[in-house]
Amino acid sequence: MTVNAYAKINLSIDVIGKRPDGYHEVLMVMQQIDLFDKVTVKWIEDQSEKPDQKQETAPNPNQMGKGISINLSTNLPFLPDDHRNLAYRAASLMAETYCRNRAGEIRIKIEKRIPVSAGLAGGSSNAAAVLLGLNRIWELDLGLTSLMDLGVKLGADVPFCLAGQAALNENLCLQWDERAGTCAVASGIGEQLEQIKPLKCWVLLSKPPIAVSTAQVYGGMDLAAIKNRPNTMELVCGIKEHNYHKISKNMVNVLENYSLKEYSSIMYTKNKMVETGKPMKALMSGSGPTVFGLYTSRKKGKEAFERLKYMNKETFFIKTL
Numbered sequence: 001m002t003v004n005a006y007a008k009i010n011l012s013i014d015v016i017g018k019r020p021d022g023y024h025e026v027l028m029v030m031q032q033i034d035l036f037d038k039v040t041v042k043w044i045e046d047q048s049e050k051p052d053q054k055q056e057t058a059p060n061p062n063q064m065g066k067g068i069s070i071n072l073s074t075n076l077p078f079l080p081d082d083h084r085n086l087a088y089r090a091a092s093l094m095a096e097t098y099c100r101n102r103a104g105e106i107r108i109k110i111e112k113r114i115p116v117s118a119g120l121a122g123g124s125s126n127a128a129a130v131l132l133g134l135n136r137i138w139e140l141d142l143g144l145t146s147l148m149d150l151g152v153k154l155g156a157d158v159p160f161c162l163a164g165q166a167a168l169n170e171n172l173c174l175q176w177d178e179r180a181g182t183c184a185v186a187s188g189i190g191e192q193l194e195q196i197k198p199l200k201c202w203v204l205l206s207k208p209p210i211a212v213s214t215a216q217v218y219g220g221m222d223l224a225a226i227k228n229r230p231n232t233m234e235l236v237c238g239i240k241e242h243n244y245h246k247i248s249k250n251m252v253n254v255l256e257n258y259s260l261k262e263y264s265s266i267m268y269t270k271n272k273m274v275e276t277g278k279p280m281k282a283l284m285s286g287s288g289p290t291v292f293g294l295y296t297s298r299k300k301g302k303e304a305f306e307r308l309k310y311m312n313k314e315t316f317f318i319k320t321l
């Protein structure tokens, strides 16, 4: 089955503190956008190995599925096709947890369109697609709560990606799950989600040609030095009321404090977008390097895209979902 694995942008990111496990407590507003990878998941059952009916099916994270192999391919030669790929790890986790009594091959094909190492949750969205795909193929009937509990083990952005893909891919039969949705307030490490009404906007995205490590950004920023923080509740109100003044005033990403200083190409992209594109608001997504600008008018956004598309090779004009 094929799942559209959507990218996200962060309309705000506040970092509250550091946790004992090294992760940071955050408060963010996340929004799915109409830019996606196509992830095709196939299960080829090994007919010579009949499932052992006597084996209990309760999850046991210590035991791998009996004789399950994973074969992953992508259209990007530089992306890993083994356990370093998040989609591979998702398949492996699903097999270990829920499919110990089967044998066969999981075949994953990823057609990448979301820029890599961009702050757009490309890897997380691929992992979410594999969890959702296998849930359907193996008829496990897991709801989003169980899938999110599993997904957060792969990455902090995976639960949000699961919620969005469940809402947007009808073939997953999860669109009515109460946790499905495309815009959410995320807390904890990003995995505690409260769905809100999505922001309807046009988005100009531009990724400078650098890769940014999320761990390095969280590790490098100085929590005590943060002066400007988003008012998340006011942002949520602004989205609800379509009050674009309230929205733009409260769209703040505190990770910019580190990334904009550290990488001049992000600063350049943001400044250029503000000056030339004149969006309602421009902000870095996630830990960067992608910068996005929001437009309420498609015409104005498209004109800005035409002027700015040469700035970075990976520049897109899309809409929120």
Ligand SMILES: C[C@](O)(CO)[C@H](O)COP(=O)(O)OP(=O)(O)OC[C@H]1O[C@@H](n2ccc(N)nc2=O)[C@H](O)[C@@H]1O
Pocket (backbone or CB within 6 Å): 010, 013, 022, 023, 024, 025, 026, 028, 119, 121, 124, 154, 155, 156, 157, 158, 188, 189, 190, 214, 215, 216, 218, 219, 286, 287
């Ligand atoms: C920047 C965001 O993309 C915003 O949505 C996320 O917070 C990051 O999500 P992600 O890439 O899925 O993050 P993970 O793969 O789980 O973590 C990568 C690294 O980022 C740091 N990390 C991530 C999330 C978080 N709440 N606190 C952290 O400190 C940790 O050092 C972690 O080792």
Ligand SMILES: Nc1ncnc2c1ncn2[C@@H]1O[C@H](COP(=O)(O)OP(=O)(O)OP(=O)(O)O)[C@@H](O)[C@H]1O
Pocket (backbone or CB within 6 Å): 079, 080, 084, 085, 086, 087, 110, 115, 116, 117, 118, 119, 120, 121, 122, 123, 124, 126, 127, 157, 214, 286, 287, 288
């Ligand atoms: N399926 C995948 N797609 C993209 N990158 C992957 C994948 N699997 C592993 N990676 C690796 O993960 C790293 C981060 O890539 P990714 O595109 O997920 O970053 P990101 O958009 O910044 O994610 P986030 O916004 O969640 O922090 C890269 O080094 C990349 O090689």
